[in-house]
Amino acid sequence: MTVGKRLILTAPLTEMIDHAGYFIQMAMASIPMWMEFVINKKYPNWRRVKRFPDGSARLAPAGIRVLERVLSREFGAENVVVCYPEDLDRFLGPETRVVAVSTHNPLGVTFAAGVYTSIFGSSRQPINAFYTEKLFQHLQGSPYRSSFRVIVGGSGGWQLTQTKSMDRLGVDCVVEGRSESAESLELFHKALRGETLPRQAVVNHPVHPEEIVFPQKPTTFGVVEMTTGCGRRCQFCVPDLNPQISLPKEKILDAVRFNVSSGNDQISLATEDMFIWGQVHTGTPFFFPNREALLELYSKVVNTPGVRHHVLSHCTMAPAVVDPELIRRLSEILLPKSPIHFPALSSHPQKKALVPLIGLETGSVAMAKRVMPSKGVPFKIEDWPSVVLRGLEILNRNNWFPMLTLMVGNPGETDEDVRATLDLVFEMERRRLFAFLVPSVFTPLEGTRMEHDHGVEHTRDLSSLQWQLIMKCWKMNMNRGLYSWWGPISFKIGAFILWLWKLRKTNGPRFTWPLLMFSSVFPELLMYKAGRLYGGRPLTVKTRAELLQSIKPAHWKHLRADNGDLPFEPSADDSVHSSIIEVDFAPRAATEIPGKAERYGQIF
Numbered sequence: 077m078t079v080g081k082r083l084i085l086t087a088p089l090t091e092m093i094d095h096a097g098y099f100i101q102m103a104m105a106s107i108p109m110w111m112e113f114v115i116n117k118k119y120p121n122w123r124r125v126k127r128f129p130d131g132s133a134r135l136a137p138a139g140i141r142v143l144e145r146v147l148s149r150e151f152g153a154e155n156v157v158v159c160y161p162e163d164l165d166r167f168l169g170p171e172t173r174v175v176a177v178s179t180h181n182p183l184g185v186t187f188a189a190g191v192y193t194s195i196f197g198s199s200r201q202p203i204n205a206f207y208t209e210k211l212f213q214h215l216q217g218s219p220y221r222s223s224f225r226v227i228v229g230g231s232g233g234w235q236l237t238q239t240k241s242m243d244r245l246g247v248d249c250v251v252e253g254r255s256e257s258a259e260s261l262e263l264f265h266k267a268l269r270g271e272t273l274p275r276q277a278v279v280n281h282p283v284h285p286e287e288i289v290f291p292q293k294p295t296t297f298g299v300v301e302m303t304t305g306c307g308r309r310c311q312f313c314v315p316d317l318n319p320q321i322s323l324p325k326e327k328i329l330d331a332v333r334f335n336v337s338s339g340n341d342q343i344s345l346a347t348e349d350m351f352i353w354g355q356v357h358t359g360t361p362f363f364f365p366n367r368e369a370l371l372e373l374y375s376k377v378v379n380t381p382g383v384r385h386h387v388l389s390h391c392t393m394a395p396a397v398v399d400p401e402l403i404r405r406l407s408e409i410l411l412p413k414s415p416i417h418f419p420a421l422s423s424h425p426q427k428k429a430l431v432p433l434i435g436l437e438t439g440s441v442a443m444a445k446r447v448m449p450s451k452g453v454p455f456k457i458e459d460w461p462s463v464v465l466r467g468l469e470i471l472n473r474n475n476w477f478p479m480l481t482l483m484v485g486n487p488g489e490t491d492e493d494v495r496a497t498l499d500l501v502f503e504m505e506r507r508r509l510f511a512f513l514v515p516s517v518f519t520p521l522e523g524t525r526m527e528h529d530h531g532v533e534h535t536r537d538l539s540s541l542q543w544q545l546i547m548k549c550w551k552m553n554m555n556r557g558l559y560s561w562w563g564p565i566s567f568k569i570g571a572f573i574l575w576l577w578k579l580r581k582t583n584g585p586r587f588t589w590p591l592l593m594f595s596s597v598f599p600e601l602l603m604y605k606a607g608r609l610y611g612g613r614p615l616t617v618k619t620r621a622e623l624l625q626s627i628k629p630a631h632w633k634h635l636r637a638d639n640g641d642l643p644f645e646p647s648a649d650d651s652v653h654s655s656i657i658e659v660d661f662a663p664r665a666a667t668e669i670p671g672k673a674e675r676y677g678q679i680f
Contacts, residue, residue, distance in 0.1 A: 080169020080220065082155040082268065083147055085140050087178040087230075088207040089161050092136055094296040094342070095122045104203040105181045112203050131166055133158045134338070138299040138346060139230055140178045141291030143255040150261055151268075158293075161211045164218075172224045174267045175215055177247075179232035182208040183239055212245040225267040227251060237276055253279030256289050283319050290331040294340040297387065300331040302345035303353050307362050308392065310435070310448040322356040325373055329380065336382035342415070343377055344387040350432070351395040363453045364634040365395045367402045374406060378413045386413040388432040391478075393467040394452050397623060400470045401639050407474040420556060421510055422475045429475050431512070436464060436480040439500030440493035443486060454627045461500050462618040468509045482515040482549065484542050494541040495610055501548055502612035510556050513549035540586040544609055547590040 086092075090104045100119060107114065115122060126134040136144075136158045147156045157167050168175075184205035201209070215226055228236060229251040236242050237250050251260065259279035266273055281304070282288050288301065305320035306313065332343050347353065352362040354369025378386045388410070396403050411428045418429040437451070438444050444451060444460050452463045471478060482497065501513065517535065538546075589608045593600055604611035618626075621641035632643050 078166070078169045080172040081157040081167045082171055082173050083151060083157070083264065084164070084167050084172060084175045085136070085144055085147075085156070085158045085178070086133075086161055086164065086175065086211070087137055087140060087180075088182070088204060088211050089123065089125075090204045090207045091178065091180050092133060092160060092296060093122060093125065094135060095119050101180075101204075104207075105184065107203055109201055109203050109206045112206075115203065125160055127160075127163075130157075131159065131163055133160050133163075135294055135296045135340070137178050137180075137230075138291060138295040138301065139255070140176075141293050141295050142289050143176060143178075143229075143260075144293065145289055145291055146255045146261065147264060151264070161207075161214065164214060168218055168220055168224075170220055170223060172220055173270075174225050174227060174264060176227045176229065177211065177215075178230040179208065179228055179235070180230055181205070181235070182228075182232045183235045183241060209245070212247070216246040221246070225249065225273055227263065227267070227273070229253075229255070242275065249273040249275060249277060251277045251279060253277075254281055256282050256287055281318050282321070285321050285323050288321065288323055288327075290327050290334075292331075292334045294335045294338040298332075298335045298340045298343040298385075299346045300328055300335065300343060302328060302347040302350065302389070303356070304348075306348040307352060308349075308448070308450045308453065310437075310451060311446070320352065320356045320362065322353050325376070328373070329376055332377055332380050332383065336380060341382060341384035342387065343380075343383050343385070344389055345374075345377065347389050347391075350389060350391045360634055361454070361631065363394060363398070364631070365399050365402055367399060367405075367636070370402065371405055371409065375409050378409060383413065385415040386410060387415065388430050391432045391434055392451075393434055393436070394455055394463055396467040396470045396476075397463055397620060398454065399636060399639060400620075401636065403470055403474050403476065407476070411475060418475075418477060421472075421477055424475050429477050432476065432478050434478045434480050434511075436511075436513070437483050438486070438493065439464070439497035441496065443489060443493045443496075446488065447483075447486060454631050455623055456626055459618055459623055459626060461496075461503070461615055462623060464500065465503060465507065465509065465615075465617050466620050466623060468504065468511060469507070471511075472509055477510050477512065479512040479514055482513060482545070483517075484515050484545060485517045485538060489542075491539065491541050494539070494545055495613075498541070498545050498548065498610055499613050499615055501545070501552070503615045503617070505552060506614075510552075512553050515546045515549050536584045538583075538586065540589065541610060543583070543587050543590040544593070547594040551594045551596075 354366035
C-alpha cells in the first residue's frame with residue numbers, strides 16, 4: 077500500500093487539457109452537461125492525457141505549476157506531485173496532508189456560463205462544473221479524507237465562498253491570492269502540522285518582478301506569464317486590482333524553453349494586456365506601446381527552437397489605433413506560428429489569423445463612462461465607438477480577428493444603452509469588419525468596485541433588445557467565422573428546432589424574435605421594418621487623424637511619425653478640443669486598496 081504524497085496538486089480534468097486550443101475549455105465552461113455529446117463527437121480523444129513516467133501530469137495549468145515549484149522549494153520535490161483527477165488514488169495515502177485544487181469556473185456562475193446554458197435550453201451546470209463536482213466528490217469519498225485538508229485556489233475560488241458551497245464540496249480553505257506569498261506557504265505549513273485552517277484566506281500579490289515565480293514544467297497551452305495587472309481601472313475588473321508588473325524577458329524565455337524541452341510545442345504569453353509589456357515604470361505612459369521591446373520579445377519567443385505554435389492572449393483596442401505599424405510588424409512575426417486558420421477572412425498566403433481576446437464590453441458611451449471611463453486611453457471615452465471601429469480596421473487589415481467580449485445586463489443598463497451597442501455591431505457589419513463577438517451577462521465579481529451591484533441575474537429577465545444583441549452577435553459569428561458552408565445553416569436550423577422544442581419555455585417570449593432572426597426563419601430586414609426588432613442607426617465615426625488630434629498635447633511626443641496622421645496645433649478658429657478625462661495612471665501599488673488590491677493573483 078502506498079503511503080501517499082504529502083502534497084497533491086490537481087484540477088478538474090476539463091481545466092487540465094489543451095486539446096483543440098482554448099476553444100474546448102471555453103465550450104466546456106459554457107455548454108450544459110446534457111450537450112457533452114457534442115464535445116465527445118467533435119473531439120473523441122479529449123480525455124486522453126499524457127503523463128510523466130512516474131504517473132504525474134505532463135500538462136497542468138500555469139498556476140498549478142507555479143505552486144508546484146514554490147512547494148517543491150519549501151518542502152522538497154519528492155513530497156509534491158501534480159496529477160490528473162483520475163490518478164488521485166495512485167498518490168493519495170495515509171501520509172497525504174494537503175490536496176490543493178485549482179479552479180477557474182468551478183460552479184458555472186460567471187459571465188458566459190449562465191447565458192449559454194440557458195440559450196442551449198437548460199439552466200443546469202455546464203460541463204466544467206460537472207467535472208469539478210465529480211473531483212470534489214472523489215476527494216470526499218477517499219478513505220484518507222480525515223488526514224488531509226482540501227485547499228482551493230485559482231480565479232474561480234470566489235464562486236465557492238459566494239455560493240456557500242464549501243461544506244457541500246468538502247473544502248477546508250479557499251485562498252485568494254498568489255502562491256508566491258509568505259501567507260500562502262504558511263497555510264501549507266499549518267496543514268502539515270495538522271492545525272485548523274481559516275475558511276477563507278487573502279494573501280498578498282507580489283509587487284516586484286523578481287518576486288514572481290516561473291514554472292519549470294510544461295503548462296497547458298504553453299502558458300507563460302508576461303505581465304500582471306492592467307492599469308485601465310475598469311470598475312468590473314478583477315485583474316486591474318493587481319499591481320502593474322512587466323516580467324523580465326529572460327525569465328519569460330527560460331519558461332518557454334522549459335515548456336519546449338518537455339515536448340510542449342505551443343506557447344501563449346499570459347497577460348491582461350500584451351501592449352503594456354516593456355512600458356511599465358518607464359516614464360512613458362503604458363498606453364503608448366514600447367514597439368521595439370514587444371517586437372524583440374515576441375520574435376525571441378516564436379523563434380525559440382521547438383516552438384511550433386504561438387497563440388495570443390489578451391490585449392486592448394486603443395494601442396492598435398496608436399501604433400498601426402506595431403500591429404503590422406507583429407503580424408509578420410506571429411502569423412507564421414499561428415495554429416488558427418480562417419480561409420474566408422484571412423489574406424495570409426496560408427490563411428492564418430491571430431485571435432487575441434479584447435474587452436469591448438459596451439458600445440454605449442454613457443455606460444462606458446460609468447463602468448470603464450479609461451478603457452480607451454489615450455483617447456476620450458466619448459470616442460469609444462470610433463476607437464473600436466478604427467482599431468478593428470487596423471487589426472483586420474493585418475489578419476487579426478479578435479474575440480471581443482461584451483457585457484449585457486449591466487447595473488443601470490437602459491434600452492438606449494443596448495441600442496447604442498447594437499448600433500456599433502451594425503456598423504461593424506456595414507463596414508465588413510469582423511471579430512468574434514462574445515456577449516455575456518454581467519457578473520459582480522468579489523473585490524471589484526462593482527461587487528455589490530446587481531444587473532440582470534437570470535437570462536429569462538433579459539429584455540428583447542438584450543436578447544437581440546446576444547443573438548445578433550452570434551449570427552455574425554456563424555455567418556463569417558465558420559469554415560464550412562453548411563456550418564451556419566446547421567446551427568440555425570438546429571437553433572430553430574431547439575426553440576420549438578424547449579427554448580420557448582426556458583427563455584420566455586422576449587427570446588422569440590431574436591431567435592427567429594438568428595435562425596433566419598424570416599428575413600432580417602423584414603423583421604426590422606415590421607418593428608419586431610431594432611434596426612439600428614448609422615454612426616458618425618471619427619478618422620484616425622481626428623482621434624489622434626483629441627489626445628492631450630502633452631502626449632503627442634509619444635506618437636510615432638511612421639504611423640502618419642500626427643496631430644497639429646489648432647488655430648484660434650479651430651474647434652478641436654484636446655481635453656481628456658483626467659485619471660491618475662501611476663502604477664498601482666499593492667497597498668493602494670487595502671484588503672483588495674493584494675487579493676487577486678491566482679494562487680494555483
